[in-house]
Amino acid sequence: MVSSNEARAASQARLAGLGFTLPAVAWIVLFFGAPLAVMAVMSLLPLTADGTPPQLSLKAYRDFFSQPAYVQAIWNSVVTTALVVAISLLLAYPFAYVLATRVPKRWQRFALACAILPFWTSYVVRSYAWLLVLAPTGIVNWVLINLHLIERPITLAYNPSATVFGFVHFFIMLNALTIYANLVQINPRYVLAAQDLGASAWRSFIAVTLPLSVPGMAVGAFLTVVLCIGDFITPQILGGNKELLLPQVIMMQIQRQLDLPMASVMSLVLTVIVAAVYLLVQKPMRSARL
Amino acid sequence: MNISKSLWVGAALLALTPAAQAADTLNVLTWCDHEDPALLEPFEQANGVKINFKDIDSTAAILAVLGQSKPGDWDVLVLDQTDTGRLAGMKLLEPLDAKDYPFSDIPAEIADPKLSSVGGTLYTIPEKFGYNTVAYNKAAVDPQAMTDIKAIWDPKFKGRVAMYDYYVPMIEYVAIALGKKPAELSEADLPAIKDKLIALKANSSMIGDVTTVQQALASGAADILVGGGEWVTAGIAKDNPNLDYVIPTQGGVRWQQALAIFAESKQKDLAKKFVQYIVSPEAQGKLATSSCYWGMPANSKAVLSDEQKAILRWSDQPGYIKVSHPYLQMTPEFDKALQAMWAEVLQAK
Structure with a gap:
């Protein structure tokens, strides 16, 4: 009798669990799984000149991987994203650390609000604003000229560095938020214990705080990869088309030819890269045991 | 509410449905320069129809809209004339009769059949360049x-x-x-x-x-x-x-845009009237000086003021046309x- 009740309770718990997870699963299937499947099918139906229904084929994949300029775009996207992640983390960490450990609690909220201010403006407007700042008549050149560091304006915008710069401005704050959220959860007694055992401040930071803040860095890095590698706006406005990233090549296929099969192939490549990065960082993201 | 009142309300609601509107509406895929009320209203009033336009900016956008529409949903399109062959090859365009349009008022280079015809069949009418x-x-x-x-x-x-x-x-x-x-x-x-x-x-x-x-x-x-x-x-x-x-x-x-009628249009006569209207001298003047962007009218009899002609560099056009090459x-x-x-x-x- 008891075992029957337990079995019923377990069954009810399973049903309840299923009921709670079903909406999330349905959401993922509907808005992620299904579009991904459509994209995969689309990539196998190459464009025909006369609009007749195409035959299943790997032609779009062959066309993509046989174009060095398109393959180069993958490499450019990976390198740009890696740079943005590295620079954003390097700059965001000290900011988040000071905020979490040095700034009085009552000021932290204000500082965080200031930190997320850049998110309040339109992404496109922000990119064009950077263009004005970096222009020959912009403030950076004006300062450099007035400090007699340069004689004539130098080209700061319209190159890959400007793209990285624009990205970093956005993602530094995103990373600062994830790292800060992680740092404030670390039990301060761990550091005190390390110092009681004779570790210097630097040693206790390296041996205790830094490893414990890896999950925050991993989450920030992953979000940066997801948002950065698929972004079209920033490289298009700030990069001056001096080199192409994969989203720009995808837009080329859509804007002129409406070549959805080729665009699907490229989008799937992007998805594979993001999935690979996720596999790489999922362990550090889950390693928080505070 | 009595029965006759209910019928009136029902009829009024029916009149608001897209199906009921369709008979009085010409559906046009167009660039932003065709959307000024000053350009469209004379045609709407003269024919008792409403122009239902959808803003597109490229041939790819036309194909994207068609991919989400039923055959016959759209009647007229504005296109980059270099894409005539591509769209005609997809059997999307209705063959046209040159006699219905004022080709004698269009400079020969602009009216070049190589730009508007495929295999000797006319598909597009130049309107602006x-x-x-x-x-x-x-x-x-x-x-x-x-x-x-x-x-x-x-x-x-x-x-x-x-x-x-x-x-x-x-x-x-x-x-x-x-x-x-x-x-x-x-x-x-x-x-x-x-x-x-x-x-x-x-x-x-x-x-x-x-x-x-x-x-x-x-x-x-x-x-x-x-x-x-x-x-x-x-x-x-x-x-x-x-x-x-x-x-x-x-x-x-030289860029050149053109008008065409969809092969699947269910209102080809009205569509033809619209194309004829847009290449008429009055409409050409308004199209050339559209609030979205200016450009030379294809019809050399376009109604324009001297000031507008000066801005368009009207007197330079014979020389410009002579040395310019149309899109590939x-x-x-x-x-x-x-x-x-x-x-x-x-x-x-």
């Missing part, structure tokens, strides 16, 4: 130097040139600089054109779309713009009167080859 030019800041650059297309490769302009991010006019300008006729380009010409484009890129400060090159000209990041339409400078000329444009003596590139008439395969080459140019270090 203009030029992809060499624009420059005359406060910073000698206007005389800009009349030579080869000047944009001159090292003295290094870092001061902006390239327009559309491969068709850019490739044509390079072909002109190499002494090739754009209409005769083939895949064999592409390696030389690619090298020349890469050399131009090395001399340039940036490559961008309309807004980005406007920003570059306005901020001084570039003093010269190659391949952009005259609308690029027109949009910012008020704030920067030193911006001007020229068609190089070796030749220029391409097969989809050649178009893909050009696009891939343009990607290689953009990736070149």
Whole structure:
């Protein structure tokens, strides 16, 4: 009798669990799984000149991987994203650390609000604003000229560095938020214990705080990869088309030819890269045991 | 509510449904220059119809809209005339009769059947044109130097040139600089054109779309713009009167837009009336001076004031038309080859 009740309770718990997870699963299937499947099918139906229904084929994949300029775009996207992640983390960490450990609690909220201010403006407007700042008549050149560091304006915008710069401005704050959220959860007694055992401040930071803040860095890095590698706006406005990233090549296929099969192939490549990065960082993201 | 009242309410609601509206509506896929009420209202009033337009900006956008529509949903389209062959090849366009349209009032180069017909069948009617030019800041650059297309490769302009991010006019300008006729380009010409484009890129400060090159000209990041339409400078000329444009003596590139009727349209007579209206002298004047962008009307009898004609450089047109080349008439395969080459140019270090 008891075992029957337990079995019923377990069954009810399973049903309840299923009921709670079903909406999330349905959401993922509907808005992620299904579009991904459509994209995969689309990539196998190459464009025909006369609009007749195409035959299943790997032609779009062959066309993509046989174009060095398109393959180069993958490499450019990976390198740009890696740079943005590295620079954003390097700059965001000290900011988040000071905020979490040095700034009085009552000021932290204000500082965080200031930190997320850049998110309040339109992404496109922000990119064009950077263009004005970096222009020959912009403030950076004006300062450099007035400090007699340069004689004539130098080209700061319209190159890959400007793209990285624009990205970093956005993602530094995103990373600062994830790292800060992680740092404030670390039990301060761990550091005190390390110092009681004779570790210097630097040693206790390296041996205790830094490893414990890896999950925050991993989450920030992953979000940066997801948002950065698929972004079209920033490289298009700030990069001056001096080199192409994969989203720009995808837009080329859509804007002129409406070549959805080729665009699907490229989008799937992007998805594979993001999935690979996720596999790489999922362990550090889950390693928080505070 | 009594029965007769209910019937009236029901009838009124029925009148609001799209199906009921369809009979009194002409559905047009159009660029922004066809959307002024001053242009559309005379036609709507004369024919007792409403123009239901959807704003598109490219042939790819037309295909995207058609992909989400039922056959017959759309009646008329505005297109870049270089895509006549592509859309006719997909059997999307209705064959037209030249006698129904004022071809005698359209300059012969603009009315060239090579641009409007496929296999001897007329599919598109030219309505507006203009030029992809060499624009420059005359406060910073000698206007005389800009009349030579080869000047944009001159090292003295290094870092001061902006390239327009559309491969068709850019490739044509390079072909002109190499002494090739754009209409005769083939895949064999592409390696030389690619090298020349890469050399131009090395001399340039940036490559961008309309807004980005406007920003570059306005901020001084570039003093010269190659391949952009005259609308690029027109949009910012008020704030920067030193911006001007020229068609190089070796030749220029001419854009041309056209009207066509969808083969699946269920209102072909009304669609034909609309096309006839747009190429009439009155409508051509309004289309040429649209609030979205100005451009030369195809019909030389367009109703325009002297001031408007001066802005459009009306008296220069015979010379401009003579030295300008229309956009390349391409097969989809050649178009893909050009696009891939343009990607290689953009990736070149």
